[in-house]
Amino acid sequence: MIERLASILAKNAAVDGVNETGIARLNILRSTTPTEPIPILHKPAVCFVAQGRKQTTLAHEAYVYAPMKFLIVSVNLPIAGQILSASRDQPYLCLRLDLEPAAIADVIGAAIPAGIRNEKPQRGIAVSDVPTDLLGAILRLAELLESGRASDRAVLAPLAEREILYRLLLGDQGDRLRQIAMAESKLSQINKAVAIIRCQYERTLRVEDIAAQVNMSVSSFHQHFKTVTAMSPLQYQKQIRLQEARRLMIAQAVDAASAGFSVGYESPSQFSREYARMYGLPPKKDVEKMRSMPATTWQ
Template identity: 55%
Template sequence: MDRQQELAALVSGLAPQDGMHQTAIPRLFLIRSAQPTEPLHALHEPAVCIIVQGAKQVMLGERVYRYDATRYLIVSVDLPVVGQVIEASLEAPYLCIRLDLDPGVLGALMLEADPSGAASAAAPGSGLALDPVTPALLDALTRLVRLLETPADIAILAPLAEREILYRLLGGEAGGRLRQIALGESKLQQVNRAIGWIKRNYDKSFDLETVASQARMSPSALHQHFKAVTAMSPLQYQKQLRLQEARRLILSAALDAASAGFRVGYESPSQFSREYSRLFGAPPLRDVARLRAGEHSLVSA
């Protein structure tokens, strides 16, 4: 059995049911789906997602990122994306390992591995990136997942395996994005400050100058770098957050469409309905009925 097969067997045994499974290891999740899914809108947090069986595509704006067991996905900031499992079956389910990224752990590792901090002035690229899976990365990942079978070892050995995984990621083609996550004054972190402010104030009107001041950038620089990272403008990003939250409120809090739209900042019910339909492909009530009927799988990594 090669390393890929061993890892697939481990994940399949530890996550026997479809869905996302939180594990005893901090920030580590196992995901399984026995069938392809419909497109799922979600706000994806910074993480590395490594598929060990099957395939998925993630859409950010007009960009499509397809990945499988040969390439992993890095998400460097909170991004509203559309994810869809495209290869999965009962015999060979989609299996994925998600490790959320901790800037503190990355920063401590960088002090040892790359103390120069040269990436701080670099212009950020897209907040999503794909990189080839290497045998060394698979080895470290297997050791981390295997610890779930021996819980007593997790506290001591999991941080060591996580550090090795991050070290392998830093050495990859997308390593520059990881460095920028940990550098407080990198362009990526300036964009991330803007994202954080928008997330806290998504239900309020704002202008670009206000967000730019939070990011400590000029409005023109923020617009340029924000779009490079997220594939959308700050106002488009806000709209995605509003509509995703409204969808959640209608689905889980049983609010009617007009109330949900008002709650997230819309003053016009007709505008809310139009923009909701444009993003999710159906008016609020029809869309939520489809979700409740189980047509959409909640596999988000």
């Protein structure tokens, strides 16, 4: 089945990078070459690799996945993704399904017996094996890309997505998936905090204020935030700032001082130090290096 999935993805991914499929929240990721670690803000999603191998790094934690493995991300996380195995003859091919809380909630009542629910917050990222029944559901969704009838995709894609969510909810990562949809879960509170930081990353934020906005004590907020994201709230904010500054310099040709100022740094020297600590090079040299690569490796 995995070979069949790879064949379908190869036919429906015309270029390296992210290929839209015409099915809501479903994209194909393709690369014909290995890449450098590329920092991105990864949204909640589940990623199924059909061919090749990739490593995703959160803080100092590495998650490697390949065919018959899947990556699940339950909260917006600043990660670095690196394709380890890919070639023109055997490109890296991955099917990414973005996770929609309402769709998950719609399946939860029938999928999860109350006795096995776990309310304890967990890391917002994990890698698991793909069971045969889950792979079958993924393949059924992918096969809709080969249908010549738009009505097939309109009617059957939501059913195939529902089966995938059902299989995931019953599997090893069911608790992570379920907490995405629960309004009162600790993960939901951390998600709200993440949204606050992302919307105001250029401002000086007080952890006490964020904790109050998500109805948590400061100590509980610190503990749960680090459990889910592998970093403190201020470290998370720093990652978002530096990623945005890098995007401005590469995509909009903004100079380093202006980019640092626009994301909240008052000192150019501090911005350069923290940038080099994160990316391994000072801003100017890093941007020159990234611009020398194919655009699909950093877009």
